[in-house]
Amino acid sequence: MASMKAARIHEFGGPKVIQIEQIPIPQPGKGEVLIRIAAASVNPVDYKIREGKFPPVTAKQLPVTLGRDFSGMVEQVGSGVEGFTKGRRVFGMVGGDASYAEYAVIKAAYLAPIPVSFDFLSAAAVPLAAQTAWQALFTHGQLKAGQSVLIQGASGGVGHFAVQLAKARGATVYATGSEKSKDFIKSLGADYVIEYGKQHFEDVCSDLDLVVNLVSGDMQQRAWSVLREGGILVSTLSKPDAGRPDAQGKRGVFFLVEPSGSQLQEIADMMASGKLQITLDMTFELDKAAQAQRYLEEAHVQGKVVLSIVG
Numbered sequence: 001m002a003s004m005k006a007a008r009i010h011e012f013g014g015p016k017v018i019q020i021e022q023i024p025i026p027q028p029g030k031g032e033v034l035i036r037i038a039a040a041s042v043n044p045v046d047y048k049i050r051e052g053k054f055p056p057v058t059a060k061q062l063p064v065t066l067g068r069d070f071s072g073m074v075e076q077v078g079s080g081v082e083g084f085t086k087g088r089r090v091f092g093m094v095g096g097d098a099s100y101a102e103y104a105v106i107k108a109a110y111l112a113p114i115p116v117s118f119d120f121l122s123a124a125a126v127p128l129a130a131q132t133a134w135q136a137l138f139t140h141g142q143l144k145a146g147q148s149v150l151i152q153g154a155s156g157g158v159g160h161f162a163v164q165l166a167k168a169r170g171a172t173v174y175a176t177g178s179e180k181s182k183d184f185i186k187s188l189g190a191d192y193v194i195e196y197g198k199q200h201f202e203d204v205c206s207d208l209d210l211v212v213n214l215v216s217g218d219m220q221q222r223a224w225s226v227l228r229e230g231g232i233l234v235s236t237l238s239k240p241d242a243g244r245p246d247a248q249g250k251r252g253v254f255f256l257v258e259p260s261g262s263q264l265q266e267i268a269d270m271m272a273s274g275k276l277q278i279t280l281d282m283t284f285e286l287d288k289a290a291q292a293q294r295y296l297e298e299a300h301v302q303g304k305v306v307l308s309i310v311g
Contacts, residue, residue, distance in 0.1 A: 001024045001025075002024070002025045003022045003023060003024055003025065004022070004023060004024075004025045004101055004102035004103045005020060005021070005022060005101065005102050005286060006020070006021055006022075006023050006065045006098075006100060006101035006102070007019070007020055007021075007065065007066050007067070007100035007101070007286060007289040007290075008020075008021050008023070008063050008064060008065045008066065008100075009049075009050055009062065009063060009064060009066065010062055010063040011062065012050065012051055012052030012059065012062075013050070013051065013052075014050075014051075015047075015050070015290035015291070015293050015294045016290065017050060018050065018066065018289050018290040018293070020286070020287055020289070023065070023101075025102075025103045026098075026103065026104070026105040027076075027105070028076055028077060028078035028081075028105050029078050029079075029105075030078050030079045030080050031078060031079075031080050031081060031107055031108055031109070032077075032078040032081070032105050032106065032107055032108065033074055033076070033077050033078065033081060033084055033090075033105070033106055033107075033108050033111060034074075034075045034076040034077075034078075034103060034104075034105055035070065035072040035073065035074060035075060035090065035103065035104050035105075035106060036072050036073050036074075036075040036102065036103055036310065037070045037071075037072040037099060037101060037102055037103060037104055037309045037310065038070075038071050038072045038073065038120035038121075038124070038308075038309060038310055039070065039071050039072070039120045039121050039123070039124035039306050039307060039308050039309055040067045040069065040070045040071075040099040040100055040101075040124055040286075040306070040307045040309060041069050041070070041099075041124045041125045041126075041127070041128060041129065041157070041304055041305070041306050041307070042067075042284075042289075042292045042293060042296050042304075042305040042306065042307060043068060043069070043128050043129065043157065043296075044157075044296065044297075045068060045128075046066050046067060046068065046100075046293060046296075047293045047296065047297055049064070049066060049097060050066065050293065056256075057097065064097050064098075065097060065098040065099075065100055065101050066097055066098075066099075066100040066289065067094070067097060067098060067099030067100035067101065067104075067307075068093055068094055068096075068097055068099060068128050069091070069092065069093045069094065069099055069124065069126075069127035069128040069129075070091065070092070070094070070099035070104060070124055070127070071089070071090070071091040071114060071120040071121075071123035071124040072089075072090065072091075072104075072120065072309075072310075073086075073087055073088065073089055073090070074086050074087060074088045074090060075103065077108070078108075081108045082108075083108070084108055084111060088113060089113065089114040089120075089123075090111045090112065090113055090114060091111070091112060091114050091123045091124060091126060091127055091264070091268075092106055092110045092111040092112060092127050092259065092261065092264060093106075093110055093127045093128050093131065093257075093259035093264075094106050094110070094259075095107060095110055095259045100286065100289050100307060100309075101286075101309070102286075102309060102310055107259075108261070109260075109261050110259040110260070110261050110264075111261050111264075112261050112264040112265040112267075112268050113265075113268065114268070115268050115271045115272035116272075117271075117272065118271060118278070121280060121283060121306050121308060122278045122280065123278075124306050124307075125157070125278050125280060125303070125304035125306050126161075126264075126267065126268075126271070126278060127259070127264055128257060129157035129158045129161050129304060130161040130165075130264075130267045130276070131257050131258075131259065131260065131263055131264060131267070132158045132161075132236060132257040133158050133159075133161040133162035133165050133212075134161075134165060134263060134266075134267065135255065135257055135258070135263075136158070136162065136212045136234045136236065136255070137149065137162060137165055137166055137169070137210070137212065137234075138165075138169070139255075140232070140234045140253045140255055141210040141212065141232050141234045141253075142210075142232065143166060143169055143171055143209065143210050144169070144170075144171075144209075145169055145170030145171065146170060146171070147171050147172070147209035147210065148171060148172040148173075148174065148205070148207075148208045148209050148210070149166050149171050149172070149173055149174070149208060149209065149210040149211070149212060150174040150175070150176070150201060150205055150208050150210070150211045150212070150223065150226060151163055151166070151173065151174070151175045151176070151190075151211075151212045151214065152176045152201075152211065152212065152213045152214055152215050152219050152220070152223065153176065153177070153213075153214035153215035154175035154176060154177050154181075154185045154188070154190060154193075154214075155177045155178070155181035155184055155185055155300075155301070155302045155303075156214060156301055156302075156303075157301070157303065157304045157305075158214050158236065159175070159177075159214050160184075160185075160188055160279055160302070160303055160304075161276070162212055162214075163175055163185065163188040163189055163190050164188050164189055164275070164276050164277065165270075165276070167188075167189035167190075168270065168275050168276070171209075172191050173189065173190045173191050173192070174190070174191065174192045174194060174201065174204065174205045174208070175188075175190040175192070175193050175194065176193075176194045176195075176196050176201055176215075176219070177193060177194075177195065177196065178195065178196065178197060178300060179195050179197060179198065180300060181300070181302055182195055184279070184302050188277075192204060192205065196219075201219075201222075201223075201226065202222065202225055202226055205226050206226050207226075207227075207228040207231075208226050208227050208228060208231055209227075209228060209231055209232070210227075210231060210232050210233075210234065211223040211226065211227060211231070211232075211233045211234070212234050212235075213233065213234065213235040213236070213237065213240070214235075214236055214237070215237075216237055220233070220235055220237070220238070220240055221240070221241060221244065223240075224240070224244055224246040224247045224250060225246045227250050228250075229249040229250065230249065230250065230251075231250050231251075232250070232251045232252075232253060233247075233250065233251070233252045233253070234252075234253045234254075234255070235252070235253070235254050236254075236255070236256075236257075237254075238254055239252065239253075239254035240252030240253070240254065278303070278304065279302060279303025279304065280303055280304055280305075280306055281299075281301045281302050281303045281304060281305055282295060282299075282301075282305050282306075283305075283306050283307070283308055284305070284306075284307055284308070285307070285308055286307050286308070286309045288307075289307060292305055292307055
């Protein structure tokens with residue numbers, strides 16, 4: 001049986017538990033596609049899975065191959081798949097975990113073609129982070145043109161997409177970030193950049209329609225105070241405490257991103273038209289997956305961290 005290289009864990013723990021192994025190449029079933037992976041992005045959820053802090057992945061499921069999104073080429077299609085042929089450049093979320101590998105199987109419904117002007121490294125940075133931003137802003141946050149939004153943690157993978165998507169929708173964007181990231185966030189189109197070490201966002205914005213919380217700490221609960229009545233606080237980290245006095249008349253949402261090929265196609269169209277730029281902070285080889293996760297955890301990342309897997 002043909003084998004492939006993959007970055008896997010057999011136990012939860014620090015970066016050192018990641019092992020590079022040879023495992024069988026998976027085969028696509030009905031409605032599925034086998035992808036020869038060119039690059040995979042590194043996301044905070046990846047090291048949360050590695051640490052055992054992401055509840056959907058339990059010890060009973062170990063060992064697992066890490067990674068949740070990728071770019072690559074179609075290698076083989078399962079029965080019932082239309083529109084994807086061998087050699088087509090695609091990107092997407094796997095829907096589970098397994099993109100830190102040379103091959104992965106994905107549902108065809110989760111795929112979209114890569115715009116011709118983008119390489120594999122840039123494309124790999126998009127699916128999970130951009131769809132998380134999209135769903136935070138539009139699916140759960142219901143953001144519309146003319147409204148206002150605060151994005152907490154605007155320089156990271158999800159944040160840097162959220163700023164651009166919100167501006168493209170016609171919203172007024174407030175964004176928090178460090179002094180180091182201020183110019184970067186401004187370049188993404190944010191109307192107001194709030195340096196969290198020097199300013200309190202409560203002193204800069206109020207009566208907002210939406211807050212997107214992407215950073216831990218007390219910023220999530222403080223965000224209630226800057227929302228208008230009927231405003232929405234969306235978090236990718238934990239469920240906001242709706243019992244607080246300043247949360248009355250407002251709504252809190254916690255969600256986990258869901259893969260969608262049709263949604264990714266809309267994002268791809270924005271990429272192709274120049275409305276969505278991708279920033280790569282650092283690239284690592286697959287063999288350096290542990291170092292890549294450590295870097296994402298410890299560095300002040302601007303944009304995305306990506307693994308280069310095959311050419």
